[in-house]
Amino acid sequence: xxxxxxxxxxxxxxxxxxxxxxxxxxxxxxxxxxxxxxxxxxxxxxxxxxxxxxxxxxxxxxxxxxxxxxxxxxxxxxxxxxxxxxxxxxxxxxxxxxxxxxxxxxxxxxxxxxxxxxxxxxxxxxxxxxxxxxxxxxxxxxxxxxxxxxxxxxxxxxxxxxxxxxxxxxxxxxxxxxxxxxxxxxxxxxxxxxxxxxxxxxxxxxxxxxxxxxxxxxxxxxxxxxxxxxxxxxxxxxxxxxxxxxxxxxxxxxxxxxxxxxxxxxxxxxxxxxxxxxxxxxxxxxxxxxxxxxxxxxxxxxxxxxxxxxxxxxxxxxxxxxxxxxxxxxxxxxxxxxxxxxxxxxxxxxxxxxxxxxxxxxxxxxxxxxxxxxxxxxxxxxxxxxxxxxxxxxxxxxxxxxxxxxxxxxxxxxxxxxxxxxxxxxxxxxxxxxxxxx
Numbered sequence: 262x263x264x265x266x267x268x269x270x271x272x273x274x275x276x277x278x279x280x281x282x283x284x285x286x287x288x289x290x291x292x293x294x295x296x297x298x299x300x301x302x303x304x305x306x307x308x309x310x311x312x313x314x315x316x317x318x319x320x321x322x323x324x325x326x327x328x329x330x331x332x333x334x335x336x337x338x339x340x341x342x343x344x345x346x347x348x349x350x351x352x353x354x355x356x357x358x359x360x361x362x363x364x365x366x367x368x369x370x371x372x373x374x375x376x377x378x379x380x381x382x383x384x385x386x387x388x389x390x391x392x393x394x395x396x397x398x399x400x401x402x403x404x405x406x407x408x409x410x411x412x413x414x415x416x417x418x419x420x421x422x423x424x425x426x427x428x429x430x431x432x433x434x435x436x437x438x439x440x441x442x443x444x445x446x447x448x449x450x451x452x453x454x455x456x457x458x459x460x461x462x463x464x465x466x467x468x469x470x471x472x473x474x475x476x477x478x479x480x481x482x483x484x485x486x487x488x489x490x491x492x493x494x495x496x497x498x499x500x501x502x503x504x505x506x507x508x509x510x511x512x513x514x515x516x517x518x519x520x521x522x523x524x525x526x527x528x529x530x531x532x533x534x535x536x537x538x539x540x541x542x543x544x545x546x547x548x549x550x551x552x553x554x555x556x557x558x559x560x561x562x563x564x565x566x567x568x569x570x571x572x573x574x575x576x577x578x579x580x581x582x583x584x585x586x587x588x589x590x591x592x593x594x595x596x597x598x599x600x601x602x603x604x605x606x607x608x609x610x611x612x613x614x615x616x617x618x619x620x621x622x623x624x625x626x627x628x629x630x631x632x633x634x635x636x637x638x639x640x641x642x643x644x645x646x647x648x649x650x651x652x653x654x655x656x657x658x659x660x661x662x663x664x665x666x667x668x669x670x671x672x673x674x675x676x677x678x679x680x681x682x683x684x685x686x687x688x689x690x691x692x693x694x695x696x697x698x699x
Contacts, residue, residue: 272309273289274286274305274309275347275353275355276288276289276290276347276348276353277289277347279305279309281302281306284296284297284298284299284302285297286346286347295346297343297346300325300326300339301339301342301343301346303324303325304321304325304339304340304343305343305347307321307324307325308343308355308356308364308366309366311366312366313365313366313367314365314366315359315362315363315364315365316363316364316365317362317363318333318336318363320363321336321363321364322336325339337462340356340358340364343355343356344356350497354367355367357463358461358462358463360422360424360459360460360461360462361422361460384419384420384423386419386420387416387417387419387420387423387426388416390412390413390415390416390419390426391412391413391416391425391426391429393412394409394410394412394413394416394429394433395409395429397409397412397433398429398432398433398436401436401440401535403437403440403442406433406436406437406440406442407437409429409432409433409436410430410433410434410437412429413426413427413429413430413432413433414430416429417430422460423460424456424457424458424460424461424464424467425457425464425466427453427454427456427457427460427467428453428454428457428464428466428467428470430450430453431450431451431453431454431457431470431471431474432450432470434446434447434449434450434453435447435450435470435473435474435477438450438477438668439477439668441638441665441667441668447474447477447478447668448478450470450474450478451471451474451475451478451479454467454470454471454473454474455471457470457471458471463495464495465492465493465495465496465499465502466492466499466501467492468488468489468491468492468495468502469488469489469492469499469501469502469505470501471488472485472486472487472488472489472492472502472505472506472509473485473489473501473505473508475488476505476508476509476512476698477668477671480671480696480697480698480699481698481699482509482512482513482698482699485505485509486506486509489502489505489506489509498529499529500525500526500529500530500533500536501526503522503523503525503526503529504522504523504526504535504536504539506518506519506522507519507520507521507522507523507526507539507540507543508539509698510522511542511543511546511547511672511675512671512672512697512698513698514674514675516543516546516547516549516675519543519547520540520543520544520547520549523536523539523540523543523544524540526539526540527540531563532563534560534563534564534567534569534570537556537559537560537563537570538560538569538570538573540556541553541556541557541560541569541570541573541577542573542672544556544577545573545576545577545580545676545677546672546675546676546677547675548580548677550577550578550580550581551581553573553574553577554574554577554578554581557570557571557573557574557577558574561574566597567597568594568595568597568598569594570594571590571591571593571594571597572590572591572594572595572598573594574587574590574594575587575588575589575590575591575592575593575594576591576678578590579591579617579648580677584616584617587617588612588616588617588620591620591624592605592608592609592612595608595624595627600627604627607623608620608623608624608627611623617648618648618649618650619649621645621646621648621649622645622646622649622650622651624645625642625645625646625649625651625654628641628642628645629642638662638667638669639658639659639661639662639665639667640658640659640662640667640669640670642654642658643655643656643658643659643662643678643679644676644678644679646658647678647679647680647681647682648678648681650681652681652682652685652687655681655682656682656685656687656691659673659682659691660691660694663691663694663695664694666696670695670696671695671696671697671698673691673692673695673697674692674697
């Protein structure tokens, strides 16, 4: 049926009865009517009269705007408003964006179907490279993250117009930055994320990683959250977007919202150690130690050899007042990080004599002298020095961390590990050097 014919009579469209003459959408289940502005009704009629056919930009402009000059942003905004009026959800899709081609009426397509279609449309070699990149990205070690980046960059070279490859580049660069690599990686990650969004504005993963890169690169929560909410509008069950929002809320000290998003991410990906680790960090920063211990126990039940789980549990126990159990958990975490038995025995001796402060001092010495499976962050050293009653060394480590823009410092105003330092006159000067999320 042509748009002209449709405009003359009511018709059913998905979950709606469309009444063009009245300019309304009436829910077929008897719900309330939704009034639609004339331009959007014209756009709806054009789509409804062209089922399954790709409508190019110029064809849409000719049909809806009478051929007058209209920018890409105006067209995209109109399509977005129409989707909103139709109540589009990931489970009930109406309009699909085809990068560099136009738009197509799909009526109903779940995110899993869209993802499967995107994979089949991708060149086989690029898809294989991206799959290898995702596998490497799952391992949180510097060599694996560097390898993931190489795979995704190769996928981009193989298929420059395939958005998921650019998403992978952004994710691997952001992961390297968050792991402490530095070197302008977050700016490059943000550029890759913008490329992905430009190629496929309907890809939730693209908006999610864009939100993370804006949050960490620009420290702009409002702009980051706009991108993350766009990801969740496309796919409310996108766990990474939930996790990134938790990160942003925690950086602002809004821990109720941070915990809500962090727990939702765990619900969506119950076997993800990354999601559980992020929730643990939120709970520790929020000083919800009992809940942090419970969350750590859940993570360790899932993966008993999780070094991060044991280390976080140890801190939660110590901060809650149970130093003996906390010391054992911390030592277990260090063992799983690759600290050998003689070094662990050397840590046990001061702990037995001087408790946690003595262990913290010896642990900071270890981090500064011995290589383990991970590269200790300057912040890790600083927190141990603070707990050991060594403020000069703690401030020196934090100053060095600020000079390299360590991303973990966005939580500095709230972290309980820094409580012994807050009354020191050097604290305000340190805070002036840290780029916080605003």
